Amino acid sequence: xxxxxxxxxxxxxxxxxxxxxxxxxxxxxxxxxxxxxxxxxxxxxxxxxxxxxxxxxxxxxxxxxxxxxxxxxxxxxxxxxxxxxxxxxxxxxxxxxxxxxxxxxxxxxxxxxxxxxxxxxxxxxxxxxxxxxxxxxxxxxxxxxxxxxxxxxxxxxxxxxxxxxxxxxxxxxxxxxxxxxxxxxxxxxxxxxxxxxxxxxxxxxxxxxxxxxxxxxxxxxxxxxxxxxxxxxxxxxxxxxxxxxxxxxxxxxxxxxxxxxxxxxxxxxxxxxxxxxxxxxxxxxxxxxxxxxxxxxxxxxxxxxxxxxxxxxxxxxxxxxxxxxxxxxxxxxxxxxxxxxxxxxxxxxxxxxxxxxxxxxxxxxxxxxxxxxxx
Ligand SMILES: Cc1cc2nc3c(=O)[nH]c(=O)nc-3n(C[C@H](O)[C@H](O)[C@H](O)COP(=O)(O)OP(=O)(O)OC[C@H]3O[C@@H](n4cnc5c(N)ncnc54)[C@H](O)[C@@H]3O)c2cc1C
Numbered sequence: 001x002x003x004x005x006x007x008x009x010x011x012x013x014x015x016x017x018x019x020x021x022x023x024x025x026x027x028x029x030x031x032x033x034x035x036x037x038x039x040x041x042x043x044x045x046x047x048x049x050x051x052x053x054x055x056x057x058x059x060x061x062x063x064x065x066x067x068x069x070x071x072x073x074x075x076x077x078x079x080x081x082x083x084x085x086x087x088x089x090x091x092x093x094x095x096x097x098x099x100x101x102x103x104x105x106x107x108x109x110x111x112x113x114x115x116x117x118x119x120x121x122x123x124x125x126x127x128x129x130x131x132x133x134x135x136x137x138x139x140x141x142x143x144x145x146x147x148x149x150x151x152x153x154x155x156x157x158x159x160x161x162x163x164x165x166x167x168x169x170x171x172x173x174x175x176x177x178x179x180x181x182x183x184x185x186x187x188x189x190x191x192x193x194x195x196x197x198x199x200x201x202x203x204x205x206x207x208x209x210x211x212x213x214x215x216x217x218x219x220x221x222x223x224x225x226x227x228x229x230x231x232x233x234x235x236x237x238x239x240x241x242x243x244x245x246x247x248x249x250x251x252x253x254x255x256x257x258x259x260x261x262x263x264x265x266x267x268x269x270x271x272x273x274x275x276x277x278x279x280x281x282x283x284x285x286x287x288x289x290x291x292x293x294x295x296x297x298x299x300x301x302x303x304x305x306x307x308x309x310x311x312x313x314x315x316x317x318x319x320x321x322x323x324x325x326x327x328x329x330x331x332x333x334x335x336x337x338x339x340x341x342x343x344x345x346x347x348x349x350x351x352x353x354x355x356x357x358x359x360x361x362x363x364x365x366x367x368x369x370x371x372x373x374x375x
Contacts, residue, residue: 002027002317005087005096007077009033009061010041012102012284012302012309014374019310020100021068027314030071030094032087036061038374039123042299043367045163047127048134049171049337054124064374077103079255084280088255098279098313101258101266102306105247105285105297108149113224117243120164121157133240134168139180140239142168143229147188147221149246152263152288154295156246158193159332162204164242166336169211183213184236186229190218195294196330196343197350203341204334207355247285247297261288270325272309279316281309289326294345296330304329333363 004020004027006013013031020029038059046052065072075091080099087094107119118133120126134142144165148156165185172178185192185208191201208215219231229238248264259267259275265288267275272287274280284302289295304326312322328347333340340359343352353359 002098002314003096004029004098004100004313004317005094006031006100006102007033007087008102008104008284008286009036009038010102010104010284010302011038011299012104012286012306013100014038014061014064015303015306016100016102016283016310017068017070018373019307020314023311023314028071029068030073030096031065032073032075032077032089032094034074034076036065036072036074038371040367040371041121041123042160042363044120044124044127045160045167045335046337047124048131048164049167049174050131051337054128057124059371059374061374077250077252079252080258081256083257084274084277096279098317099281100306100309100313101274101280101282101286102284102302103250103252103286105155105265106250108245108248111221111223111245113226114243114245116224116226117241119244120242121160121244130164130240130242134171137181137239139177141182141184141237142240142242143184143186143236143238144168144242145186145221145229146192146244147246149248149263152246152248152261152265153293154195154288154297155248155263155265155285156195157244157297158187159196159296159298159334161242161244162193163335165213166207166211166334169213170337183211184216184229184238185213186216186219186221186231188218188220188231192217195296196332196334197294197345197352199350199352200343203352207336207341250286253286263288271312271322272305272326273312273316273322279313281313283309291328292347294330295328296332298330298332300329300331301326333359333366335360335363 075089079088219233283305311324315322330345
C-alpha cells in the first residue's frame with residue numbers, strides 16, 4: 001500500500017487529502033500538524049466586530065479524518081531527509097513513499113520595533129487582541145499597513161488588511177464613536193493592492209478617501225515604536241498599530257535539502273512538483289510557483305494547487321505521467337463588515353463589482369458551504 005504523508009492541516013493540506021482519497025480509496029494517508037483543526041483564516045476579519053468568535057473559525061477535524069481514513073500525527077515538522085522520504089518532527093519520524101508539503105508561510109518579523117504591532121493574520125489570538133484593544137480605547141489613532149517580501153512579490157497578504165481597515169471604520173460608526181478615532185493606512189507600495197488589478201487600486205484608495213482614512217504610501221518602512229510608525233519619509237503617531245509583514249518559508253525548511261526561491265519558499269514547477277525531488281510536491285503558501293506576478297497567496301489558489309499536487313503525486317507513484325496543472329485565478333470579496341467588493345482576475349480578465357450588501361452575505365454563505373466539508 002502506498003504511504004503518503006501530508007504536512008499541514010490548512011486549506012492546501014486538507015484539499016490534498018480529499019483529492020488523494022477521491023483518486024485512491026486504499027492509499028495510507030498520514031497528516032502531520034500541530035493540531036487536528038482547520039483555522040478558517042478568511043473569517044478572522046470578523047472577530048474584532050464580534051461577528052465571529054473563536055469557536056466559529058476553528059473547526060475540529062476528528063470527523064473529517066475518520067471519514068477520509070487519515071492517520072493524524074500530532075506534531076510540528078522540524079526537518080526532512082532521505083530525499084524527502086523521512087519527515088522529522090518534534091514527536092518522532094514519519095516515513096513515506098510520497099509527500100505533499102502544505103505547511104503555509106511565516107511572516108518576516110525583522111523590522112525594528114515589530115513587537116509593537118499586531119500581525120492580525122497570525123491567527124485567532126491576534127484578531128482577538130485587536131478586538132480587545134479597540135474595545136478598551138476611548139479614541140486615538142489606529143494605523144493599518146502591510147508590506148511584502150521584496151524577493152518574493154507574491155508572498156504578501158494585502159486583501160485582509162483592507163478588510164480589517166474598512167471593517168474597523170464600519171464598527172466604529174456603528175458604535176457611534178468614529179469621530180473620536182483617526183484611521184491611517186500605510187504601505188511602502190505606492191499602489192497597494194496592485195496585484196488585485198489596476199482598477200482595484202483606484203477603487204480601494206477611493207474607498208479610503210470616502211471613509212476619511214489618511215494614507216501614507218510609497219515610503220520604505222523603517223521602524224515602529226510603541227506609539228509611532230516611522231518610514232523613510234514620515235513618522236506619525238499611532239495608539240494601535242496593525243501591520244502585516246511579507247511572508248517567507250517555514251523555519252523547518254532550513255533543516256532540509258528542499259530547493260528554495262530567493263524569497264525562501266519551496267521552488268516548484270507548474271505541476272507543483274518540488275524541483276529535483278522524486279514524489280515530493282508542495283501546495284499553497286509554502287510554495288513558489290511559475291506564473292504571473294499577480295498570482296495570489298490565497299486559500300482558493302492553495303486549493304487549486306493542492307488538487308494538482310495530489311493528482312500528480314498519485315500519477316508519479318503509479319508510474320504514469322504527472323501532468324496536471326493548476327489554474328491561476330484570484331477571487332476575493334473585500335469585505336467591510338456590511339458590504340463587499342468582489343474582485344476576480346485570471347489570465348484573460350480582471351473584473352470588479354461595486355460594494356454591495358449582497359457580496360457581504362455571499363462571503364458569509366461561502367464560508368458556511370466551505371466549512372461543511374470538514375465538520
Ligand atoms: C485574515 C485573512 C483573510 C484571508 N482572506 C482570504 C480570502 O478571502 N480568500 C482567500 O482565498 N484567501 C484568504 N486568505 C489567505 C488564505 O487564508 C491563505 O492563503 C491560506 O490559508 C493558505 O493555505 P495553506 O494551506 O497554504 O496554509 P495555512 O492555511 O496557513 O495552513 C498551514 C497548516 O500547516 C500547519 N503547520 C505550520 N507549520 C507546521 C509545521 N512545522 N509542521 C506541521 N504543520 C505545520 C499549520 O498548523 C496549518 O495547519 C486570508 C488570510 C488571512 C490571514
